């Protein structure tokens with residue numbers, strides 16, 4: 001593996017009508033939107049993400065005592081589940097939005113005062129951790145918000161901070177419902193920095209090109225909202 005992704009792997013973005021726009025989606029705008037929405041975001045998670053979160057925890061291979069990182073914690077619903085599953089380990093969370101990170105930090109302090117859980121604001125593309133710092137990494141509904149290059153940089157960062165053999169659990173917005181896909185394309189047009197665009201079908205290829213082995217692949221549906229849960233193992237150090 002030489003770390004390069006061939007053209008085939010990024011074709012999806014080049015062929016998408018949103019490609020040019022999303023290649024330049026400014027993270028600053030994404031951060032601002034999620035900062036503003038931090039107090040309301042739990043409602044959306046409850047309605048659309050909670051079933052996939054539950055499934056992801058069940059298949060993630062996370063055991064008590066691990067060093068676990070969650071990237072893009074949002075308002076912390078998955079982070080709380082991770083802390084609960086890992087009371088004697090160390091659970092760390094990051095989010096681009098300082099308000100999301102602060103909210104999740106204070107919520108987990110209140111709920112789990114005696115556990116080692118820590119959240120901070122950080123960008124997934126430049127994770128502030130040493131190589132191989134974590135036994136497991138979880139990331140839900142983030143890759144949709146990143147440009148083509150940022151998806152590559154982020155997956156590469158995941159690989160760098162995850163120990164060899166460690167599981168990476170991803171949740172992506174499903175692309176298996178055509179009506180949902182059409183509605184999502186409208187959302188992308190209206191507010192690309194908030195909704196991003198669907199990338200689910202192509203992420204397994206991106207993972208394989210980076211040296212991850214995809215071991216679990218589950219589809220979950222909550223109301224009309226489809227999700228895909230992937231567990232991939234980091235086969236080599238970046």
Ligand SMILES: C[S@@+](CC[C@H](N)C(=O)[O-])C[C@H]1O[C@@H](n2cnc3c(N)ncnc32)[C@H](O)[C@@H]1O
Pocket residue numbers: 027030031034035045049071072073074075078094095096097100122123124125139140141142145
């Ligand atoms: C769609 S929400 C998902 C939140 C949560 N993971 C969940 O499952 O409900 C996306 C989150 O990603 C964060 N985010 C966006 N770009 C990011 C980046 N470059 N690095 C870290 N977090 C980012 C946003 O601030 C937001 O909290």
